[in-house]
Amino acid sequence: MHKDIDIEEALGLENARFVDLRSPGEYTVDTIPGAFNLPLLNDEERKIVGTIYNEQGPYQAREAGLGIVAPKLPDLVRQLERIKIHHDLIIFCWRGGLRSKSVAQLLDLMGIFAYRLKGGYKAYRRHINTFFNEVQLQQIFVVLDGLTGTGKTEIVHRLEQEDWPVLDLEGLANHRGSVFGSIGLGEQPSQRRLESQIFVKLISFESRKIIVVEGESRRIGRLFIPEVVYRSMEAGKKVLVYSPMEVRVKRLVDDYAHGSQEQISAIFNSLSYLQRRLGKRKVIELQRLLNDGQLEEVAEKLLREYYDVLYQHPEGPEAGYDLCVNSEDVEAAVRQIEAYLCKLI
Structure with missing residues (x-):
């Protein structure tokens, strides 16, 4: 029976x-x-x-x-x-x-x-x-903050490969968190499925003292981070990840363009959503540069005039962070962050 x-x-x-x-x-x-x-x-x-x-x-x-x-x-x-x-x-x-x-x-x-x-x-x-309404998360959240293109996501993935307790919110939400965040990724899951995935991760981290997470706003695409998780992120340790502009430009091109015409078309269409922030003339200029194959120039202009203005993180080391890491060499950055994490446990 x-x-x-x-x-x-x-x-x-x-x-x-x-x-x-x-x-x-x-x-x-x-x-x-x-x-x-x-x-x-x-x-x-x-x-x-x-x-x-x-x-x-x-x-x-x-x-x-x-x-x-x-x-x-x-x-x-x-x-x-x-x-x-x-x-x-x-x-x-x-x-x-x-x-x-x-x-x-x-x-x-x-x-x-x-x-x-x-x-x-x-x-x-x-x-x-x-x-999510009643849990009190006991772990210390270690939040990787930084401007777009500093390699935060790559660092998070490397830490996860090294068996650190990583809550990859962008991966779970299938979105990078900006107007271009869905390019190359397909549909986002439902809000309920995101919450289920976060729940499973948090349960698996019950015996861990820390949780590593990439800094995010409360909303990722059309989905929302559960409030208890977001509160823990806001109260957590802050790690600033920074890189030179030329490195950030290269990463942005590698992450979004891939040389694929389908990706380029998606970027072209997404640029139109920035008219309110950048103005119609600037958007038309960016679309022209994109069609001309000037990917690095488009990336740098977007970093300087859109991403950096939007997120407002420091371009280099600054007081107020628990750790500042140059991520030009990702492996070296991972080692430095791991050394810091070891001190917390």
């Missing part, structure tokens, strides 16, 4: 695999991190059943749903059996309703033990909301 468990117990199980029985559309918006999507109904089928429910009633909707799902059941059981070889099963749907109940009963008939999440995905979201 299956066992109903609450979200706290489910998250504490070792070697367990969540199986999300909701539709692909629901799964894409957000799911429990690490969950495998095994939908009873695809998006179109779910829409059909929902329409029948609204227009004809619950019995007719269940009958239609059964007709859609029944041919899928043998394959569904086989997939769950394959997962069961290596993991305990935790099945869930939207609110612990008919979808997970029916699969749990099917597994009972087949003699396959599984856990069923009480309250479904909604219980998980309540858990996440409670966490």
Whole structure:
């Protein structure tokens, strides 16, 4: 027989695999991190059943749903059996309703033990909301600040490779945080999925004394950093990362342009959003330079007239920071920051 468990117990199980029985559309918006999507109904089928429910009633909707799902059941059981070889099963749907109940009963008939999440995905979201509303983060946040092009993201990635506890907010949000921040990266996740990813990271850092993060505003693209995380960033240790202008220009060209015409076109289009800040004449000039292949000149003008004005970080060492690091040599900067982190732990 299956066992109903609450979200706290489910998250504490070792070697367990969540199986999300909701539709692909629901799964894409957000799911429990690490969950495998095994939908009873695809998006179109779910829409059909929902329409029948609204227009004809619950019995007719269940009958239609059964007709859609029944041919899928043998394959569904086989997939769950394959997962069961290596993991305990935790099945869930939207609110612990008919979808997970029916699969749990099917597994009972087949003699396959599984856990069923009480309250479904909604219980998980309540858990996440409670966490971010009530948690008091005990770690010291070490925030890497600096102007665009100083290599902060590269340093963060190198520190993560060295097993330092890094919360890569731009990576999780799939956005670099400026008007050009989405270029080459595709769509951002949902706000809920970002919060889920941050939650998992923070839980994994529970035994760590510090968390390294790149300095950000509260908003990254169209997403927002949870308030408790942002407060910890504001109260954290501040590391200033700086580089000469020529180095920053090269990094900006490497990060955004890549020599690809698709990237160049995206930059061209994004420049139009700067008319309010830079003026129409300046934007037209930048677009002309871009079309002429003057990437370094465009990058330097953007750094001096847009990025540096917007972020207002010092160009070199300045009092008020806990550490100032020249990142012209990224590896040397990483070593210097690591030495500082060691003192904090």
